[in-house]
Amino acid sequence: MIRRLMLSAIFVTAGVLPFAASAADTIKIGFPMPLSGPAAVYGVPVTKGAEIAVAEINANGGVLGRKLEILSRDSKANADEAVRVARELVLKDNVDFLSGTLTSAEAPAVSTIAKENKIVFVAPVAKSTQLTAPANLHPYIFRISSNTDIEGRSGASIMAKWTDVKRVATIAPDYAYGRDGAGAFVARMKKLRPDIEIVDQQWPKLGQSDFTAFITAQMGAKPDAVYCDVFGGDFVTLAKQAAPLGYFKAIANRLVDGGEVGAVDEAQALGADYPYGIWSDAYDPVIWPVGEPPEHKKFVEQLKTGMKSEYGSGWAIQGYSAIVAIADGIKKAGSTDSDKVSKALLGLTFDTPVGKRTINATTHETESGEFWGQMVKDDHYPFATIKDPKYYDATVYGN
Amino acid sequence: MALLFGQFVGGLTTAMFLFLIASGLSLVFGVMRVLNFAHGSFYMVGAYLAWQVVQWLAPMAGSFWVAALAAALGVALLGGLAERFLLRHLYGREELYQLLFTYALVLILGDVAKAIWGTQQLSVSRPAILDGGVDLLGTTLPFYNLFIVLLGPAIAIAVWLGLTRTPVGRMVRAAALDREMLGALGANVGAIYTGMFMLSSFLAGLSGALVTPIESIVPGMDVEIIVEAFIVVVIGGMGSFWGTFLGSVIYGQVLSFGILVFPSFSIFSVFALMAVILIVRPWGLLGRPIR
Numbered sequence: 001m002i003r004r005l006m007l008s009a010i011f012v013t014a015g016v017l018p019f020a021a022s023a024a025d026t027i028k029i030g031f032p033m034p035l036s037g038p039a040a041v042y043g044v045p046v047t048k049g050a051e052i053a054v055a056e057i058n059a060n061g062g063v064l065g066r067k068l069e070i071l072s073r074d075s076k077a078n079a080d081e082a083v084r085v086a087r088e089l090v091l092k093d094n095v096d097f098l099s100g101t102l103t104s105a106e107a108p109a110v111s112t113i114a115k116e117n118k119i120v121f122v123a124p125v126a127k128s129t130q131l132t133a134p135a136n137l138h139p140y141i142f143r144i145s146s147n148t149d150i151e152g153r154s155g156a157s158i159m160a161k162w163t164d165v166k167r168v169a170t171i172a173p174d175y176a177y178g179r180d181g182a183g184a185f186v187a188r189m190k191k192l193r194p195d196i197e198i199v200d201q202q203w204p205k206l207g208q209s210d211f212t213a214f215i216t217a218q219m220g221a222k223p224d225a226v227y228c229d230v231f232g233g234d235f236v237t238l239a240k241q242a243a244p245l246g247y248f249k250a251i252a253n254r255l256v257d258g259g260e261v262g263a264v265d266e267a268q269a270l271g272a273d274y275p276y277g278i279w280s281d282a283y284d285p286v287i288w289p290v291g292e293p294p295e296h297k298k299f300v301e302q303l304k305t306g307m308k309s310e311y312g313s314g315w316a317i318q319g320y321s322a323i324v325a326i327a328d329g330i331k332k333a334g335s336t337d338s339d340k341v342s343k344a345l346l347g348l349t350f351d352t353p354v355g356k357r358t359i360n361a362t363t364h365e366t367e368s369g370e371f372w373g374q375m376v377k378d379d380h381y382p383f384a385t386i387k388d389p390k391y392y393d394a395t396v397y398g399n
Numbered sequence: 400m401a402l403l404f405g406q407f408v409g410g411l412t413t414a415m416f417l418f419l420i421a422s423g424l425s426l427v428f429g430v431m432r433v434l435n436f437a438h439g440s441f442y443m444v445g446a447y448l449a450w451q452v453v454q455w456l457a458p459m460a461g462s463f464w465v466a467a468l469a470a471a472l473g474v475a476l477l478g479g480l481a482e483r484f485l486l487r488h489l490y491g492r493e494e495l496y497q498l499l500f501t502y503a504l505v506l507i508l509g510d511v512a513k514a515i516w517g518t519q520q521l522s523v524s525r526p527a528i529l530d531g532g533v534d535l536l537g538t539t540l541p542f543y544n545l546f547i548v549l550l551g552p553a554i555a556i557a558v559w560l561g562l563t564r565t566p567v568g569r570m571v572r573a574a575a576l577d578r579e580m581l582g583a584l585g586a587n588v589g590a591i592y593t594g595m596f597m598l599s600s601f602l603a604g605l606s607g608a609l610v611t612p613i614e615s616i617v618p619g620m621d622v623e624i625i626v627e628a629f630i631v632v633v634i635g636g637m638g639s640f641w642g643t644f645l646g647s648v649i650y651g652q653v654l655s656f657g658i659l660v661f662p663s664f665s666i667f668s669v670f671a672l673m674a675v676i677l678i679v680r681p682w683g684l685l686g687r688p689i690r
Contacts, residue, residue, distance in 0.1 A: 036509070038619035040518035174666065202658065205666050207623050209614055210416060212409040213655035216538070217662070220402035233520040236615030240522065244532050244541030269520045269615060309519075 026069035027062075027336055029054075029326060030089030031100035031319075032082050032110065038207060038233055039077035041265070042315045043102050045307060046124060047072055049316030050099065052302050053323035063330045068323070071095055075106055082106035086113045096336045097122070099322045104128030104176040107143075114140045120329070120338045120345070124322035125315070127151065128176040132364050139342045143365045144322045144357075146394060148177060150369060151258040151281070152184025154392040155227055158279055158372060159256050160192040165224040167199045171214065171238075172229035174203035181229040181258055189227075199223050204230070211238045215247050226251055231259025236269050243275060253277035262375060263314025267383040274384040276377055281370040284317035284354055285389040287381065299353035321352045325359065325366070355391065369394040401537030406655045412544040414651025415551030416610060421628040421643050422554065423602035429638035430575040430595050433486070433497050437504035439625030441478055441600050445470045445607025446616045447512055450521050453611075463526040463612070471605035478600025482593050490592075505621060513618050523611035543612060550609075554602070555644050562640070571595060575638075630669065634676050636686020645684055 031050060034043035047070075054068045062068060071093055075082035082101055089095045090113065098114055098121040101107040107126030114121030115138040123131060124144045130136060132143055159165065168189065172178030186198055200221035202214045215238075218226070230238050235257065242248060248255065255278040260266075262280035264287055286300055299320065303312040325345065330336055333344035346361035357366050373386035424438045452466035459465075481504065489496045529542040562568040573581045574591050582588045614620075631650050635642030650669060657668030676684065 035518075036513065036618065038617045038623075040513070040618055041520050044518045200662070202662055203665060207619070209610075209620070209623055209627070210413045212412050212544070213406060213651075213658045214665070216402070216405040216409040216655075217658045220405065220659075233615035233617040236520055236522050237613070240525075240613050240615075244525070244530075244539070244543060246532070246539040265519065269522045271522065271524070273522065273524055 026067045027064075027097075027330065028069050028071055028093065028095040029097045029099055029323065030071050030073070030086060030093065030095035032073045032075040032085045032089070032098075032106070033100045034077035034102050034106075035072070035074040037077055039102055041232055042125070042313075043075075043077070045265075045303075045313035045316040046102065046319040047100075048303065048306050048313075049319030049321075050124075050323045051319075052299070052306055052316070053320040053327075056302075057323070057327050063327050064334070064336070066336075068327065070323075073100075075101060077103055077106065079105045079109040083109045083113060086110045090117045090119060095119070097326050097338070097341070099124060099319075099326065101126055104131065104180075107131050108136060111136065111138070111141045114138075118338055120326070120342050122322045122326055122345075124318040128180050130176060130180070137364060140338060141364055142325070142342075142345055142359060144325060144368065145283070145318055145366070146368045146370050147365060148180035149184045150392075150394050150397055151229075152181045152186075152227075153188040154281070154369065154372060154397045155256045155258045155279075156185050156188035156192055157392075157397060159225055159227065159254075160189065162225060162254060165254065166196060167222060167224045168196050168227065169200040169202070169218050169221055169223035169225075170198070170227045170229075171202040171204065171218060172227075173206040173208075173231075173234065175206055178203065178206075178229045182227065185227045185229075185258070204234075206234065208234060209237065211241045212245070215242045215245050219245070219247055219250055223251060225254040225256070228255055228257040229259050230257070231261055232266065233269075235259060235261045235266055239270055239275050240273055243273065248275045248278070256280070260314060260370075262371070262373065262386045262389075264311045264383075264385075265313050265315065267375070267385065268311055271383050274375065276375060276384055279372065279374050280386070281372045281392075282314040282386060282389070283370060284314045285371045285373075285386045286312050286314050287378075287385045288389060289378070289385070290388065293353065293355070295351070296353040317352065317354060321350070321357065321366075324352060325350050325357075367394040369397060402659075404536045405538035406659055407652070408538065408540060408544070408548075410651035410653075410655030411548050411648070412651070413654060414647040414649075415547050416606070417627060417631055417650060418551045418644055418647035419547070419554065419606035419609065420603065420624055421631045421647060422558065422640070423599035423606075424625075424628050425632050425635070425638065425640055425643035426558070426602075427596060427599040428632065429640060430571055431592055432494070432638075434494070434501065435599070436498065436501040436625060437481075437508065438501075438599070438603050438628065439621040439623075440505050440508035441474050441603035442607040442610075442624055443512060443616075443621035444477065444508060445474045445604030446611050446614075446620065447516050447521075447607075448473050448604070449608035449611050450516075450523055450616055453523050460527070463523065466523075467605060467608035470608040471601050474604025474607070475597045475601035478603070479593055479597040482596035486596070487589065487592070505625075509618065509621060516616075518618055521616040523616075525612040547609065551644075551647075555640070559640065567591075567594075630673055633683060634673055636680075636683025639683065639685040639687075642683055642685030649684075 073085040172182040257280040262282040329345040333340040369392040371389035375384040376387040378385040448470035456462035532541040631646035635646030658665040
């Protein structure tokens with residue numbers, strides 16, 4: 001009798017315990033990101049931004065009484081690898097949500113995993129409009145970043161104001177992001193300024209190590225101004241090779257770059273070699289001399305400590321925002337059930353250190369513009385900073 | 400006209416940078432029959448070392464040149480150690496083992512560089528003495544590019560003279576032809592191999608250091624460059640030193656004028672060229688058919 005009681009007690013506890021444990025368990029968010037190879041330059045700070053958000057939310061008691069946990073994986077900036085780790089995160093680690101991915105190759109691939117498994121996926125960085133195009137849209141995919149349309153159109157609206165510019169050239173990396181971005185720029189530019197002629201378009205590959213021939217060919221077409229989507233380390237290379245060839249001088253530094261080279265990351269890498277005077281954008285200006293929101297100041301301080309870096313990164317905000325969106329979605333839904341959260345995310349407005357952002361209920365895209373401005377010398381820093389970063393609102397420039 | 404000249408010089412710059420890197424790869428394959436995948440990693444380590452030394456010496460005049468030399472010597476030492484203590488044990492075995500070993504080096508050096516220097520892109524400014532440029536035929540020729548365009552052939556000629564006109568060079572060529580016979584005649588083949596591997600690593604480290612003023616230093620630059628280096632070695636003929644030189648020049652010009660003619664297919668033209676050459680001459684332009 002006693003034995004039987006004990007046995008049933010064990011069964012009961014065994015049956016109840018996992019349930020009790022899961023209630024107090026963490027809410028797991030799978031986060032595939034390039035943590036090796038050239039793309040790690042961004043993958044690492046974006047992941048760091050996400051970790052800061054998680055630490056902050058957990059310090060305030062978590063969500064629905066449960067703590068958040070990030071499961072960070074290396075996607076190697078490769079669609080196949082991103083799919084492999086995402087599948088493993090869903091099937092083996094039983095994550096509740098997916099976020100992460102950097103490139104416009106990885107994100108659409110992981111989106112299919114999210115659709116298959118009916119699990120919410122919030123893409124923090126990928127910009128190609130393809131990710132949320134009607135043919136690819138499903139209830140579980142959401143995007144935090146701006147997209148190539150908003151970016152190209154913002155760039156066009158800046159250049160359209162330069163009335164003496166008649167001949168325009170573009171240079172952009174030869175894959176989805178560059179083709180879509182330059183395409184959006186050209187389409188908008190033709191509308192805003194029908195008098196302008198597109199005289200040259202160059203398509204170097206992503207990771208191009210020698211831009212010389214592209215630059216001299218472009219200079220041969222004699223443009224007055226250039227729209228550029230070359231970003232990151234590639235932009236550092238481009239700038240260093242173009243300057244001595246007289247490229248920036250030939251266009252009087254009238255270059256608009258939509259590839260976030262206004263971020264402190266590239267400015268710091270180039271130092272005094274930065275082509276001062278060009279216009280560019282950033283997810284987060286990081287260095288914000290006038291009108292910096294207090295939440296932003298706090299975020300950047302945490303970022304500098306977290307990254308053990310003197311100046312932080314303009315990319316971390318994307319990881320941070322993705323986690324905040326997921327956490328607010330869970331709160332609004334009152335559940336971690338993906339179907340409920342996916343509904344809660346529609347039309348959700350959430351706070352980020354750079355201002356409020358709203359997820360559009362039809363497109364699943366965050367109405368997220370970027371900060372644009374001219375890159376100038378600031379005596380407080382040994383590198384270029386964005387002068388008076390201005391927010392180009394997605395609802396205005398995206399349409 | 401000015402445009403064509405500009406494209407030509409641009410292509411030549413591309414070519415000579417590529418040759419600096421590919422020359423070491425070609426040498427090691429020609430003499431030792433080792434396909435060194437890690438050559439790009441040595442190049443990357445050279446770039447990081449150069450950046451590091453420039454940081455240490457920062458305000459000093461000429462710090463870049465000291466850094467370039469230090470980086471090249473440092474990488475030569477690294478290559479020498481890798482050959483003497485690791486690669487040497489694999490000579491008698493199947494080529495697959497050497498391939499796997501050099502590939503393992505790629506992964507190890509990639510992670511080590513990431514652990515030491517992080518993932519942020521780094522950059523080195525052009526040395527002050529070569530900062531400007533000269534206008535010629537309507538095109539600006541940066542002094543630094545001119546320096547590389549001259550350095551490429553200089554290194555090619557120096558290596559060629561070394562191989563053909565010196566007793567050591569004669570030994571090296573003998574080692575390439577028949578290693579066992581040379582050993583039987585009493586020559587220290589091991590030392591020759593280590594020396595060649597160090598020379599090749601030196602060239603990799605030097606080119607890595609010299610590329611820093613015009614390129615960003617990022618993780619992954621190792622893999623990026625090794626593909627291009629392999630292309631020119633294959634076009635020129637595996638193991639043919641002048642073939643590599645010719646391959647580089649052709650690669651540079653095809654890329655440069657391909658951009659002018661078909662801007663939308665710039666990269667394609669280079670691969671099309673490689674395919675055509677390999678169909679017509681599977682052993683490369685100056686290579687010899689393998690019997």
